[in-house]
Amino acid sequence: MNDNFEEISLKNKSKTLLIVEDDIGLQTQLKWHFSDYHVVVAANLDDSIAAIRQHEPQVMVQDLGLPPDPDGVTVGFSLLQQALEINPHMKLIVMTGNDSNEHALKAVSLGAYDFYSKPVNPETLALIVQRAFHMHHLESKNRAFNLSKSSNLEGLITSNEKMLTVCRLIERVAPTSATCLLLGESGTGKEVLAKSLHALSPRNDNPFVAINCAALPENLFESELFGYEKGAFTGAIKTTPGKFELADGGTVFLDEIGEMPLLLQSKLLRFLQEKVIERVGGRKLIPLDTRIVCATNRNLEEMMASGDFREDLYYRIAEIQIDIPPLRERNSDKVLLARYLLKKYTQEEKLKISGFSEDAINAIEEYSWPGNIRELKNKITRAAIMCDQKYIHATDLGLKTKEQSPLNLKVIRKNAEINALKKTLSVTNNNISAAAKLLGITLPTLYDLIKKHNLQVDAKIN
Numbered sequence: 001m002n003d004n005f006e007e008i009s010l011k012n013k014s015k016t017l018l019i020v021e022d023d024i025g026l027q028t029q030l031k032w033h034f035s036d037y038h039v040v041v042a043a044n045l046d047d048s049i050a051a052i053r054q055h056e057p058q059v060m061v062q063d064l065g066l067p068p069d070p071d072g073v074t075v076g077f078s079l080l081q082q083a084l085e086i087n088p089h090m091k092l093i094v095m096t097g098n099d100s101n102e103h104a105l106k107a108v109s110l111g112a113y114d115f116y117s118k119p120v121n122p123e124t125l126a127l128i129v130q131r132a133f134h135m136h137h138l139e140s141k142n143r144a145f146n147l148s149k150s151s152n153l154e155g156l157i158t159s160n161e162k163m164l165t166v167c168r169l170i171e172r173v174a175p176t177s178a179t180c181l182l183l184g185e186s187g188t189g190k191e192v193l194a195k196s197l198h199a200l201s202p203r204n205d206n207p208f209v210a211i212n213c214a215a216l217p218e219n220l221f222e223s224e225l226f227g228y229e230k231g232a233f234t235g236a237i238k239t240t241p242g243k244f245e246l247a248d249g250g251t252v253f254l255d256e257i258g259e260m261p262l263l264l265q266s267k268l269l270r271f272l273q274e275k276v277i278e279r280v281g282g283r284k285l286i287p288l289d290t291r292i293v294c295a296t297n298r299n300l301e302e303m304m305a306s307g308d309f310r311e312d313l314y315y316r317i318a319e320i321q322i323d324i325p326p327l328r329e330r331n332s333d334k335v336l337l338a339r340y341l342l343k344k345y346t347q348e349e350k351l352k353i354s355g356f357s358e359d360a361i362n363a364i365e366e367y368s369w370p371g372n373i374r375e376l377k378n379k380i381t382r383a384a385i386m387c388d389q390k391y392i393h394a395t396d397l398g399l400k401t402k403e404q405s406p407l408n409l410k411v412i413r414k415n416a417e418i419n420a421l422k423k424t425l426s427v428t429n430n431n432i433s434a435a436a437k438l439l440g441i442t443l444p445t446l447y448d449l450i451k452k453h454n455l456q457v458d459a460k461i462n
Helices: 024-033 045-055 074-086 101-109 122-150 161-173 190-199 218-226 262-274 300-306 311-317 331-349 358-366 372-386 409-427 432-439 443-452
Strands: 006-008 012-020 037-042 059-063 091-096 114-117 180-183 208-212 251-255 291-296 320-323
Touching (some): 012 045, 012 122, 037 045, 045 059, 045 358, 074 091, 091 101, 091 122, 101 114, 161 190, 262 291, 262 311, 300 311, 331 358, 331 372, 409 432, 409 443, 432 443
Parallel strands (some): 012 037, 180 291, 180 320
Antiparallel strands (some): 006 037
């Protein structure tokens, strides 16, 4: 990772401006002129990408002529496209020469917010930058408003389409009395969704009681759920209501329902059918209005086939079944959640950590997160405690990162071409005729490609 961009922390840290300019004199002039903003400066493509990933600037001012081709625009356009791919909501202003209207219009067609012709008049440029920040602010408020309308699920952070579908399903089911089954791997947020179901339901003024079925000893299961009468067993010195009774009018969340003993499964089924319970040692039927929400990371269909879970109970608890995708299938959420969790923890603990380095972001995106959000939170908490720098790196998270794939289309095509040539020549044992036939090209074209990419080939021709 390149850390050669320079950060100037100034008055308004909520407004971050990235200035990309390889002329040191102009760079210095601009960064001090925009002293009301949190200014970050960079002089080339790699440092600019690193700065965008770390600082997420709202506005970026960019010269189109950047090294190693300061007199051309190829690198500048490449940066423009990569920048907006990483941060599509950023307002990007390009600086061009007086005779470069064609380049300016192309930049706008590629997604730039505005353009400004050199020589630079700082006062005029300041007005364009101010307007860009204002527009970014308005659009951010609009996105937040639309998000608040599309999902009212407190505690759920997502931009993933699968999870947004889950959110919409939760919102539709919440006002009903339907029994819900939440299926997902450990750490995917099943309890958060169960709480959302309760919060959005007419029962939200009544208790939400969570029970971890895997944590209850089998001999205490029944008394914990249904309560017991005084004298029902040794130590029962007074009548005690169970969790179901305490949640009357509200919601009971049965986590890890797959761990419930068969005997209790039949009693749960009876409650779901008749809405009455009997305390242990009691004879009185107690009617309850308690909604049941269940969750598990186990395959209940396999358990039914093996006789470990009642089929009739499954159909009662799964009136509505909601499948929660694991974090590895929510790529857009990995860094989003990581940043949210880090910000929350650093604010609570008053830590001076600004964010993640580029290698940390790459590692977070590449890792499969078998422990899902719970594992992500664990690694971020540990990294924040141990980190003695401004940014958390992949090593702080205990993650390895692969070499980052290039985003430049020309480089991607070149690498793909080289890999295809090497693989085909290997398969054909360097037989040029056979390789050309497999690739669907002529012998002269293949020779040109081998020469172009400097490949060492012990050529054989049939």
